[in-house]
Amino acid sequence: MSENKKLSEKFLNVLKHEGVVTVMSWGVEPHIVNTWNSFIVVTDDERLLIPAYGFRKTERNVNVNNKIKLALGSREVVGYKDYQGTGFVVTGTARYIRSGDEFDYMKEKFPFLTRVFEVTVEQAKQML
Template structure:
């Protein structure tokens, strides 16, 4: 499901921003993280370390649908330098288990891991 260009964006050394959108009680709720924090599993799930994101966690408990935008100004897009993606899927917050342990090995600060199962990827730039 994940194409080479998206994997290139996630691996690029010039860190880019990731926006994560959940549905809050009062409308969409957005938090940000960095491309370099996102880990892609062998089965194309995204694992993102969670420090705060308390509202995101509450929203996912009520409605697990999420949207993410991921991009980089440094990676060649379809027409010019710079590319981006819109990802839709479902999420859960994981606080124990092998993927949490792996994330804690990479970073000292996570209290949980946001695990995203991808439904659709759209190349937007």
């Protein structure tokens, strides 16, 4: 893996299998919201784009403090020591996209979205 890359092949493989993604934000108040692995789109520069329909409390938090954490995983991907299943904790910053090429691309892919939740990854640490 290139030293400039933050997302490993194992991380990208996890996204190919369904699983729950938990997003934690804090700013106005601590809040957790969930989405699915299959909803995450990884950009060429390793940002994560997630369709947002709800995510209203998360948005209020991000407007005050844009730091977030995500937890995701899959039992289908082998983790450490050949154990079945692995997971990651992602730390990064977030913002909402309401227009532009990436918004249009995501809207076509996920017609239900009202905004795109964008995560700039600082670290994606394998936990299992």
